[in-house]
Amino acid sequence: MTSHEHATPSNEKSDRRPLAPGRGQVHVIASSGPVPPDRLRRGLAHVRCRFGEPTLAANLERRAGYFAGDDAERLAGLAAALADRDARLIWAARGGYGATRLLARLDPAPLRADPKLLLGFSDITALLCWAWVHARVPSIHGPVLAQLDELPEHDRERLFDLIAGELPEPLVADDHSAALCGGRVEGVLIPGNLEVLRSLIGTSHMPSLSGAILAIEEVGERPYRIDRALTQLIDSGCLRGVVGVVVGDLHACVEPEGGGSIGWTADAVVEDRLARLGIPVLTGLPFGHAPGRNAALGFGVRARLDADQGSLEQLEPVSSR
Numbered sequence: 001m002t003s004h005e006h007a008t009p010s011n012e013k014s015d016r017r018p019l020a021p022g023r024g025q026v027h028v029i030a031s032s033g034p035v036p037p038d039r040l041r042r043g044l045a046h047v048r049c050r051f052g053e054p055t056l057a058a059n060l061e062r063r064a065g066y067f068a069g070d071d072a073e074r075l076a077g078l079a080a081a082l083a084d085r086d087a088r089l090i091w092a093a094r095g096g097y098g099a100t101r102l103l104a105r106l107d108p109a110p111l112r113a114d115p116k117l118l119l120g121f122s123d124i125t126a127l128l129c130w131a132w133v134h135a136r137v138p139s140i141h142g143p144v145l146a147q148l149d150e151l152p153e154h155d156r157e158r159l160f161d162l163i164a165g166e167l168p169e170p171l172v173a174d175d176h177s178a179a180l181c182g183g184r185v186e187g188v189l190i191p192g193n194l195e196v197l198r199s200l201i202g203t204s205h206m207p208s209l210s211g212a213i214l215a216i217e218e219v220g221e222r223p224y225r226i227d228r229a230l231t232q233l234i235d236s237g238c239l240r241g242v243v244g245v246v247v248g249d250l251h252a253c254v255e256p257e258g259g260g261s262i263g264w265t266a267d268a269v270v271e272d273r274l275a276r277l278g279i280p281v282l283t284g285l286p287f288g289h290a291p292g293r294n295a296a297l298g299f300g301v302r303a304r305l306d307a308d309q310g311s312l313e314q315l316e317p318v319s320s321r
Contacts, residue, residue: 033096
């Protein structure tokens with residue numbers, strides 16, 4: 001075991017019932033932004049082919065400003081999914097913004113009594129964190145339903161393997177990756193959107209990262225905002241005890257043309273903020289908002305990061321906890 005190698009004990013098994021093809025096994029929610037109808041239709045076609053007819057939230061086609069319905073509608077749709085005894089998978093139709101507004105009024109008791117998977121990324125990071133903190137239920141950080149048809153087949157198959165409780169192939173960094181600090185570590189994998197994680201600091205919904213491998217991604221944030229978010233994670237103490245960090249896509253995280261701000265790139269910011277932590281840090285993993293890819297990751301499951309070899313390996317299925 002190297003100086004950067006830590007191990008975590010095996011987790012206890014959950015009582016979550018497995019997903020099997022059949023009507024109502026998937027419950028589709030819209031807890032955040034309004035859902036584009038064409039992308040929703042194409043995503044639902046994949047779900048029906050793989051899992052049968054899904055249950056659809058009543059607000060799925062609603063729009064209220066930048067939300068898929070007002071707070072009461074979105075909260076009711078999410079609560080109905082959590083209480084749905086037939087559903088084994090709660091799949092977010094899209095991200096956007098709005099999930100954090102619901103957390104304080106969301107009852108975790110139904111999820112504790114009947115564990116089921118939550119699936120999504122971006123703004124859905126808030127729900128994945130909520131489920132882990134308040135019900136100790138693992139989830140899948142992966143494509144929202146409206147994105148499903150736009151992904152390569154291998155990303156869809158990786159996702160379906162995770163849903164089925166199988167172990168996916170190790171995720172390998174791309175050609176533009178960098179090991180900011182080498183080493184090999186094991187820990188509980190906590191993936192999420194950087195800005196959403198930052199917004200949970202100081203709330204009861206922010207998971208402990210002690211003993212964890214943190215996986216972050218971002219979209220459309222200028223480099224100085226990434227600097228601000230990472231600095232807040234560090235200064236708040238949230239990264240105290242984290243054993244490793246992997247960085248996915250930082251898509252469109254650039255200064256706008258003519259913006260008048262000259263500074264580091266997003267990659268340079270990440271290196272400056274994270275390399276000094278003295279733990280394995282690997283960039284260039286293929287998950288997040290970049291077009292045409294979004295590899296699914298287990299949330300709340302043990303994983304191994306090998307920064308020297310450029311890989312992230314999940315060690316247990318999402319169905320365990």
